[in-house]
Amino acid sequence: MSFRQDPISGHQGDVQSRQKGHSWFYSDIVKDHFFHPRNFLVGEPDMSRFNAIGKVGSPACGDELRVWMRVDPETERIKDFRWKTFGCGSAIASTSMLSEVVTEGQGLTLEEARKITPQSIMERLGGLPERKFHCSVLCDKALRDAINDYYRRTGQFDKMMVEASRMIDHVSKVTDADIEEAVLDGATTLEAVQARTKVGIGNPCVLPAVEELIRFYKEKYF
Amino acid sequence: MSVYLDYAAATPLDPCVEKVMRPFFQKQFGNPSSFHTPGKEAKEAIQSAREKIADILQVRPDEILFTSGGTESDNLAVLGVARANFTHGKHVIVSAIEHHAVLEAALFLEKKEGFSVTYLKPDRDGIVTAKQVRESLRPETTLVSVMYANNEIGTIQPIAEIGNAIQKYRAQQKTVFPVFHTDACQAAGYLDINVEKLHVDLLTLNGNKIYGPKGTGLLYIKRGIKIQPLQFGGAQERGLRPGTENVGGIVGLAEALKITQTEKEKEAARLAKLRDFFISELLSKLPKVRLNGHSTKRLPNNVNVSCMDVEGEALLLYLDAAGIYASTGSACASASLDPSHVILALGLPYEVSHGSLRFSLGRSTTKKDIQTVLKILPPLVEKLRAISPVKVDEKYFS
Numbered sequence A: 001m002s003f004r005q006d007p008i009s010g011h012q013g014d015v016q017s018r019q020k021g022h023s024w025f026y027s028d029i030v031k032d033h034f035f036h037p038r039n040f041l042v043g044e045p046d047m048s049r050f051n052a053i054g055k056v057g058s059p060a061c062g063d064e065l066r067v068w069m070r071v072d073p074e075t076e077r078i079k080d081f082r083w084k085t086f087g088c089g090s091a092i093a094s095t096s097m098l099s100e101v102v103t104e105g106q107g108l109t110l111e112e113a114r115k116i117t118p119q120s121i122m123e124r125l126g127g128l129p130e131r132k133f134h135c136s137v138l139c140d141k142a143l144r145d146a147i148n149d150y151y152r153r154t155g156q157f158d159k160m161m162v163e164a165s166r167m168i169d170h171v172s173k174v175t176d177a178d179i180e181e182a183v184l185d186g187a188t189t190l191e192a193v194q195a196r197t198k199v200g201i202g203n204p205c206v207l208p209a210v211e212e213l214i215r216f217y218k219e220k221y222f
Numbered sequence B: 001m002s003v004y005l006d007y008a009a010a011t012p013l014d015p016c017v018e019k020v021m022r023p024f025f026q027k028q029f030g031n032p033s034s035f036h037t038p039g040k041e042a043k044e045a046i047q048s049a050r051e052k053i054a055d056i057l058q059v060r061p062d063e064i065l066f067t068s069g070g071t072e073s074d075n076l077a078v079l080g081v082a083r084a085n086f087t088h089g090k091h092v093i094v095s096a097i098e099h100h101a102v103l104e105a106a107l108f109l110e111k112k113e114g115f116s117v118t119y120l121k122p123d124r125d126g127i128v129t130a131k132q133v134r135e136s137l138r139p140e141t142t143l144v145s146v147m148y149a150n151n152e153i154g155t156i157q158p159i160a161e162i163g164n165a166i167q168k169y170r171a172q173q174k175t176v177f178p179v180f181h182t183d184a185c186q187a188a189g190y191l192d193i194n195v196e197k198l199h200v201d202l203l204t205l206n207g208n209k210i211y212g213p214k215g216t217g218l219l220y221i222k223r224g225i226k227i228q229p230l231q232f233g234g235a236q237e238r239g240l241r242p243g244t245e246n247v248g249g250i251v252g253l254a255e256a257l258k259i260t261q262t263e264k265e266k267e268a269a270r271l272a273k274l275r276d277f278f279i280s281e282l283l284s285k286l287p288k289v290r291l292n293g294h295s296t297k298r299l300p301n302n303v304n305v306s307c308m309d310v311e312g313e314a315l316l317l318y319l320d321a322a323g324i325y326a327s328t329g330s331a332c333a334s335a336s337l338d339p340s341h342v343i344l345a346l347g348l349p350y351e352v353s354h355g356s357l358r359f360s361l362g363r364s365t366t367k368k369d370i371q372t373v374l375k376i377l378p379p380l381v382e383k384l385r386a387i388s389p390v391k392v393d394e395k396y397f398s
Helices: A028-035 A091-103 A108-112 A118-123 A130-153 A176-184 A190-197 A204-221 B014-023 B037-057 B070-084 B100-112 B128-136 B159-173 B247-285 B312-321 B342-344 B350-355 B367-386
Strands: A053-060 A063-071 A078-086 A166-171 B064-067 B093-094 B116-120 B141-145 B179-183 B202-206 B218-222 B290-291 B302-307 B357-360
Touching: A028 A091, A028 B312, A028 B350, A053 A130, A053 A204, A063 A091, A063 A130, A078 A091, A078 A130, A078 B218, A091 A118, A091 A130, A091 B312, A108 A130, A118 A130, A166 A176, A166 A204, A166 B100, A176 A190, A190 A204, A190 B218, A204 B350, B014 B037, B014 B247, B037 B064, B037 B247, B064 B070, B070 B093, B070 B100, B070 B179, B070 B202, B070 B218, B093 B100, B116 B128, B128 B159, B159 B179, B179 B350, B247 B302, B312 B357, B312 B367, B342 B350, B350 B357
Parallel strands: B093 B116, B093 B141, B141 B179, B179 B202
Antiparallel strands: A053 A063, A063 A078, B064 B218, B202 B218, B290 B302, B302 B357
């Protein structure tokens, strides 16, 4: 298992909006993907169609993305990539663009897909307002989470790359990794997770996010 | 076709206001401080505007101080009073849902100038009570600032009750502190702003929310209140707000206030009906929607709802593309990227604050406008819900 030292910097090669005059507004490509999103998952996921899932963010940080992927086991190319996103215009547009990028042609191999940077998505979108940068940073993280999930499911543990865990509740100092572990240990309800981690006790604002995570990890492992 | 429902952000200039302002840009352009006839004319125009406003607020003309808008008036009230009276004490009380012009000024006092600040948490409807204020008062409290009506959720605070409680406290303690300030920018178009009835010592108003010119505002400062200026360099406005006066703007502000205050009852009644129709239709037509703020103690022009499972900015952009102009306190739409501090202060989760949407009605709003929104909004929400992975349980927002 290898560790990513510097997960995503975003400091180098920052792609800025080409529309300097109205830095707030989106490019035509962004608008097209935002108003006509491609490849999003309709309804509930049919897990017989997919063999990897990924997730990043929560409504607390303003964006939440989930992705479902079908990887051809022979070639390890991405054959299908579906997503759902809660977020602002650029979060939706960048996820939609990512879904096109990874399935173009034969579909990217997992190793190729892992190299996708926020900058490359942004370039394809014709730039984003500067302060919207974090939104497309998220979609490549969801993709890498799904790639890890594929390697986990296929027993290729040496190819997994651990990403830094994220704080869910600043009061109880519980991270998403803590909740993942609790669910893996069989705590599949909010009460059971709280009994283990104390998450959200004293900070009820985070409870919806915690329930979301429990739902996700249940879907992932059970 | 378009529907503008963002009157709480900006109103168009009333043509009657524009008419009274016009002479002051080309013909009567003199500097009010100049010692000649054009200067004297400009000075007189300001004086008559001051008297007109004093008459509406039922105060003395020299208690009106003209500023560049609501933000400056709020800043001056909070920083000016706290700094001028720091020898008495360094404690300030504000509500947690104040406009940032008050909140950030209080935060500055706390972080940089050694003050302690109490942030009063409202109840789930957004109301701060007189009892809460009373219980937070300390001997060293110099200022209390609670807004008259909230700009995001439209909740109207019991200002007269709070003012009354503060007056009683001052009489009991035989002190002139604390001073009581209210930001009445959103209230001025619809509510009574007689300062004596409200028992306030300072009151903020601006032109931009009442069909007056942008960049105009005032601070009512009761005689005898010690206040320190924020800018220096001239004798204008008794030295408390130096700088050449915005003569046309001041004239326009006075006229706008006169018109809105004359029409306020009629307009409030008309809009309250439209507001209630809008709210009840929206809540019945669209599932998983919550009204933010009090249902009746509410500005007649404010509708603030959270559409669960979708993010406010995305919805705003879809509405914009459909020609409906609304607003949101949600993360990405404001420059701050923070979720609405107002909705979070109500004790509601991030999911609610990120999905909040504000429609603010105004003079040109018709029932047909509301019906247009009711037709266009639900399918857009459903479209965004279809691509959203979030499904918030009802128990978190009902």
